Amino acid sequence: MPEKPRRRQHLVSRGYQRNFAADNTWVSVLDVHSGQTVCARRSIGANWRIDDFISAIFPDGTVDDALEREFGERERVFLRVVREIRLNQRVGPEQKDALDDLAAVHLARNSAFKVAHQKVVRGTLEQEWPKLAQDERLILTFARQWGRSPEPGELEAIVASAGNLFVSSPDFFTSGVQHAASGFRPLLAKWRVQLVGCADELPGFVLSDNPVVHGRRREGLFGFLRAGAIGGADMIVVPISRRLVAFYSARKLPDILIQTKNSVQWVNAILMQVAEREVLCHPDDEQATSRLIRNLDRYPAAKFDSINIH
Template sequence: MLDPFSEMHHLVSKAYQRNFANDVRRVTVIAARSGEVVDRARAIKNNFVRAGYSAQIDRAGVADSRLELEFSKIETPILHQIRQITPENCGPELSAAVVNLFALHLVRSEAFEAKHNRIVDDLRREWLPDLASKPELRERYAADFGTRPTDQDIIDIGERILIENVRTNRLHVGGMVRMHNKIANQLAKFHVQVITSDQLEMGFALGDVPVVHANIKTARYGFRDNLAIGDADLIVGPLTRTTAAALSVRPRKPIKLTVKRRMQEINAVFARAALNEVACHPDDALEVRRVCQQLDRLSPNRLVDG
C-alpha cells in the first residue's frame, strides 16, 4: 500500500512562495527570533514542507492525499488573482481571493495542527468519560455484547476510535476541511485593505505561518497562542514581495508605505507570528534579518491604531 505520509506537502504553497522568490525560484530563509540565516538560497519546492501533512488513510485502508490536490485546485486561480491586486484594483472578486488564500493557509500550518492536537487531548480528558453516562451507548453495548458495560468498557471503545482516527490522520484532515470552510465564511465579512511597498528598497517577509491573526493588546499570535479568529484585533498577511493585505471590520484606505520603519513594523509582525522561520527574496535578506534581530523595538501598535 502507498504510504500517504511519505509525500511532501507544502505548508506554504510553492506558488505562494514564488511571489517572494528570485528568478530561479529561491528564497533566503531566516530564523524568526534571532535573524540568523538558515539558508541563503533555498529552492521553494523544498521550503516550508512536511511529509504527509494533508494526507490520511481512509476507512477502506487506502492512502488518500486528495485534500492536497483540492487545495491546489482552489489555490491556482486565487494566486493568479492575487498578483493583480493594487491599491486601485481590489474589488469584490479580488478581495474574495485574499480571503480564500488566508483561509487556506490558516489551516495549513503546524500552528493549526498543534491547536488541533490540544483539542484532541481535551476530548480524551473530557469527552470520553462523558460517553460512559450516555444511556443509548450503554444499551447498544448490551445489545451487541450481551452484557452490561462498565464505565471503563465504554471509555475503552471511545479511546480506540479516537486513537484510530489520530493514527490515520482522519481527524486532522477532517478538521482542516471544516475549519477552512468556517474561517472562509468568517473572513468574508471583513474588508480588505491593500498595503504596498513599491517605493521602498525592501520587500515583505513570508513566515512559516504566513497569515497572521493576532491580538496586539494581549500579545497573542494565532493558534499557537490559543487565539480564536474572532478574538483577533489584527489579521494581515503578505501577498507578494511588494503587496500585503489586512482585514478590517470597516473599510480602510490603501496604504502606500514610504517610510522604512512602517515596513519593518509589519515584517516584525510576520516574524513574531512565525513558529520558526521567515523567508524572503534574497535581496531583502539584510533588512529582514535586522527586523528579526530587533523585534522588541518594533511596536505593532500602529497597525491596529492606524
C-alpha cells in the first residue's frame, strides 16, 4: 500500500455544518460548558477536524482512509436529499432514508462512540477470554501443535494476548465505525419523524460536536457513555438546519413551527445534551446560544415535552 499523507478529517461533515452557517461558510463556535465564545467567525472548512480520525494507520506509516472517502461520497448524496425536507410536507421514503443515513454516519463517527466502542469490545473480550481458554477444542489444538497439555494459565495468557492484539490493531476502530454505521440504519428506520421548525425572526437551532442526540430522556441520560446503545433510547433528535430539527418518534406526530424564543431554547438544550466540548451556531445566534449555555440548568431534559414547544 503506497504511503499517503495525513488528512484532517471532519468529525461533523462540512456539508452538514453548512446548513447552519452564514453565507454557507461562517459559524460561531462556543464552549458548551462555559458559554464563552471560542471563535465568533470560523470557517466550516476548518472546524472540528482531527488527523485521520477514521483512518487505519499501519506500523509502516501507510494510511488507509477508504472509510472517510466512502462517507464523503455518501454525504454528498444524503445531504442533498436532506436539504429537500420541508416543514409540513410529508417526509418521503427517500428523504427518511437520507435522514437515517445522516444520523447513522454521525452517530458512529464521533469521539464518544470511539470511547464507548473500545470499552464495550474490551469488556466483552475480557468476559469471554476465560471461557475460550477452557474450550476443549482449543485445548486439543494446543496439544496437537505442541505435543503437550498447556500449563496452568498458559491458554488464558495466549487468548488474552490475542484479544489485546485485536483491540490495538490499526483498523480496529475503523472497522467498528463501519459496522456500527451499517447497524444503526435498520434501528433508525423503525422510527417515524416529527419535524420542528422555528420562525425566521427567532434565533435558530445549534449543532454540537456530537450532533445526533439519543438517550433516555426521562432519566436524563444521553449519549453512548451514559445512555448506552441506540436500541434503548426513548429519544432520538437529528438537527437538520438552522431552522429545522427532526424528532424521531414511535408514532406519527404533527409538525410544529416554534414561534417563541423560550421554545427554541428548550430544543437547543436537548441538542446540547451530548456535546463534548463545543457547539456551533449561525453568527447571528451567538448571544442567544451563550445565554442558554449559562442557564442550561433551567431546561432539564426530563421536563422537556411537546408542551414546551409552541
